[in-house]
Amino acid sequence: MTISSATGIIHIDPDRRPIKTSNTTWRIRLTLVILAFLLIWQAAVAWFKLIPSNFLPAPTEVSVAFGELVVNPNFWSALAFSLGNMAVGLAMAIGVGVFVGIALGLSPALRITVAPFLWLLYSTPKVALAPIFILALGLGSASKIGLVFLLAVFPVLLNTMEGTLTVSPSLVNAARVYGASRFSVGWKIIAPATLPFSLVGIQRAVALGFTGEILGEFLGGAGGIGHMLEYAAYKFLMDEALAIVFVMVIVSNLSLGLISIVRRKLAPWDTDQKGM
Known part of the structure; x- marks a missing residue:
């Protein structure tokens, strides 16, 4: 042709x-x-014995250690501790991030006055702030939840703000001309346009929040799988340490997969990868 x-x-x-x-x-x-x-x-x-097994155990040794790990009751209580802190921190980050993100997107005055400080805090290395959280909140769950919140809130907030800014003012003005209330405008126009961006931010927040939980357990505390990993590495139990790392990979990917399913259910019209 x-x-x-x-x-x-x-x-x-x-x-x-x-x-x-x-x-x-x-x-x-x-x-x-x-x-x-x-x-x-x-x-x-x-x-071929190219690498000493004391430093890098073979996959067969790691699989044996993984099998011993999953039948250990202490492992499940540590995993529950980590996931519980992560869930609380993520819930707080999503609530604050969505609310503040919409407020910044709708208010030019807030974007001018507040957004620069948020970007400054977002660009600050979070590892540098972790010891401050532990000193201020202690070695218990509070410091871990705080670190999860700190790492997770910014992707949700900034993506929600960007999503709000994509809403066409003409749609909002047309809805108001036809007598739509502020709640109706927010629920029927702003929310559907912002939702895909917020879900992308939540997906990234899950990964960063899990990192914050493990970081908090590494730096201070006596619970969680991060502390188990630190203890195994300290004892030079490399097969157990790699098995715990494998568990972390599974938890992270299952969490991201769950958020991906939620994205397809709640925003089926969105096929593009949005966000930052």
Whole structure:
């Protein structure tokens, strides 16, 4: 088939179709890559002795340690401690982030006066603030919840603010002309436009919040899987330490997957990756 244009004649092959990789193919390739990586790891440590197993245990040793870990009651209580703190901190971060983000998006005066300080605090390395939280809030759950909140609130807040700014003023003015109340404008116009941005911020907040929880347990405290990892590394139990790291990877990916499902359910119209 040929199409005439200002620059000449373009020939198009009607039989050519864009090649798309299905999710199944992608999963198969990912599985093969992981299996190849584990095989190389096993060979380097256990078969060819290229790396001392004291420093890097073989995957078989890590799997044995993982099996012992999941039948240990102390592990489940530590995991519950970490997830509980993370849930509380995330709930606070989402509530504050959405409320303040909408307020900043709707108020130019607040954006001029408050937003620069928020950006300054957002750019500050959170690790530098962690000891202050621990000194101020103690070694218990409060300091961990505070760190989860600190790391998680900014993605939600800033993405919600950006989402609010995308709302067309003409839609808001038209709704008010037809007698819509402020609640109706917020619920039927601002909320649907902002929701995809907020969900992207929440998805990033989950990952950062889990990092904040582990960071707090590393720096101070006697509970949580972060403390278990620190203790295992201190005792040089590298197989147990890597098993705990594997648990952290599972928890993080399950959390992100859950938020991704929520995004598809609550905002099915949004197919683009928004946010920062």
